Amino acid sequence: MKYIKLRDLEVSRIGLGAMGMSHGYTGSGTDEAESIRTVHRAMELGVTLIDTAEIYGPYTNEELLGRALKGRRDRVVLATKFGLVSHAGAGAWNLDSSPANIRTAVEGSLKRLGTDHIDLYYQHRVDPGTPIEETAGAVGELVAEGKVRAFGLSEAGPDTIRRAHAVHPVSAVQSEYSLWTRGVEDRVLPVLRELNIGLVPFSPLGRGFLTGTIRSADQFDKDDFRRDNPRFTGENFERNLRLADEVKAIAATAGVTPAQIALAWLLAQGDDIAPIPGTKRVTRVEENTAADAVELTAEQLDTLTALPPAAGDTHTEAQQRMLER
Structure with a gap:
């Protein structure tokens, strides 16, 4: 496994x-033992970034990772996110990146994950009700206190990224990016x-579609x-x-799986x-991590890059309103 830097995080x-x-x-949630084996196998293969x-659950995914990483915490760069649970009463799936909510959120995440610090703490979605400067400042205070090592944003646009970074350095931005997204x-990567x-x-395999194993919504x-995702319904699904299938054909010429290519x-x-390809199975984590060793030819890269975009939006209309791109 190779390693890179997300600003100062290796x-x-x-x-x-x-x-x-x-x-x-x-x-999801049906085989905790296999999920924990998957985390452990990923670590054996050199994976350090776990997200x-x-x-997610809410809360149950952090609790699962807390159990999986017991005695192994120092071997991973652990990332979690705040801002899609309003702890003041509105509850889950309500945007809240106010400083007070972040304070409540971080204490809960630390307890569930069984750790005294979070390596990479993302704002899950931009909160139009809270200036990003206040959010960045609140995370900066957590960094100063040692509860967080680095600050991240998820699905943030260029202006938000710049404004947040001016208050406290942003180490990583998490956004959907793949062959079909x-x-x-154009706008975010240059910034x-x-x-x-x-x-x-995230979703680097198109929520599983690019693996070639999904043939029906059934x-x-x-x-x-x-x-109810637009890319998995109706005519979009068929397109x-x-x-x-085109990705699968190119993978065959390279002698690798569609996921790997x-x-x-x-x-x-x-x-x-x-x-950060997601999986809950050991076999899939082995397949995904092996992609690090795949060397594509210039012709294969050009062919893949020239593939048409996927049909349909990446999220439902309500979810789209939470995205900045």
Whole structure:
């Protein structure tokens, strides 16, 4: 496994997104033992960047990681997120990045994760009700107190990134980025490189679509959030199947899996990028981390880069309103 810097944080080139172990996907929360084995196997393979959030569950994913990392905490760069749970009464899925809410959130996350510090603390979504300067200042106070090592933003736009960074250095921005979601390239990535901020792509495999294993929405449980995702419904689904098949064909020529070629393409976009493919299975974490060794030819890279964008928005209309890109 290779390692890179997200500003001052050294992390594995490929991380692990833990959300699906507890939340959101078909089978989430059904096999804690396998999820814990997956975390341990990832660490054996050199993965150090592990990502969660208080909203995943809510809370149960952080609790799971707390159990998985007991006795191993010092071997990982642990990232979690605040701001999608309002602890003052509005509850889960309500934006709140006020300083008081951050104070409450960090204490809960520290307890659930079984640690005295969070390595990378992200604002999960930009809160229009709280100036980003106040949020950045509050996280800066936590850094000064030793409860947080580094500050991050998720799905933030260029102006928000600049304003936050002017108050307290931003180490990483987490945004959706993959072969079929490339919106960060035009506006966000240039700002990150100007300011020496790392990029942590989530859903680097298109929520599983780019693995080539999804052929029908009937594969999803009723509570799988992909059921109402625009890219997984109607005509969009059929068009995106063809895109997934093209990735699969290119992977076959390279002698790797579709997941590996999608991750290898992402890694080739720069040495300041650390994707966090999510999985709850040992076999998948082994497959994903092996992408670090895949060397694509210039022709393969050009072919992948030239693929058309996916059909449909990345989120539902309500979720789209929380994004800055």
